[in-house]
Amino acid sequence: MKVLIASDHAGYELKEQLKERFGSEFEFEDYGTHSTESVDYPDFAHKLAAQVATTPNQYGVLICGTGNGMAMTANKHAGIRAGLCWSKEIAALIRQHNNANILVMPARFIPTETAFEIFSTFFSTEFEGGRHQRRIDKINL
Ligand code: RB5
Numbered sequence: 001m002k003v004l005i006a007s008d009h010a011g012y013e014l015k016e017q018l019k020e021r022f023g024s025e026f027e028f029e030d031y032g033t034h035s036t037e038s039v040d041y042p043d044f045a046h047k048l049a050a051q052v053a054t055t056p057n058q059y060g061v062l063i064c065g066t067g068n069g070m071a072m073t074a075n076k077h078a079g080i081r082a083g084l085c086w087s088k089e090i091a092a093l094i095r096q097h098n099n100a101n102i103l104v105m106p107a108r109f110i111p112t113e114t115a116f117e118i119f120s121t122f123f124s125t126e127f128e129g130g131r132h133q134r135r136i137d138k139i140n141l
Pocket of ligand 1: 008010011064065066068069070074131
């Protein structure tokens with residue numbers, strides 16, 4: 001399965017750790033950044049979100065310090081449902097209830113092992129549909 005992934009400088013290390021840990025199971029397409037040099041998170045979130053929004057069944061992962069900048073930016077794109085996650089329970093729920101197509105993680109506030117659990121849970125949990133589809137249909141303005 002192909003997964004688009006991007007981070008700013010605050011999320012760079014976690015991005016690399018995720019690629020290393022899950023690289024044998026997932027094909028990562030890395031949208032940057034490529035070092036810990038300071039960058040602006042919207043540049044990366046916009047590029048990745050535009051691609052996810054226009055590619056059927058495509059999922060992405062965004063990482064910054066708090067996760068909020070990435071989530072705020074990605075959710076400006078129609079069709080993007082980017083969910084900020086700090087536990088595996090939330091990772092399951094943003095798939096089951098929100099049909100999230102972008103997983104966002106706050107690198108500065110979660111241990112690496114938690115990030116790995118979140119990633120695994122997100123990509124092994126299905127959308128439940130039903131009443132949740134009705135609610136998702138009401139998101140876009
Ligand atoms: C970078 O210092 C930090 O502001 C960024 O990673 C993120 O937390 C923004 O939402």
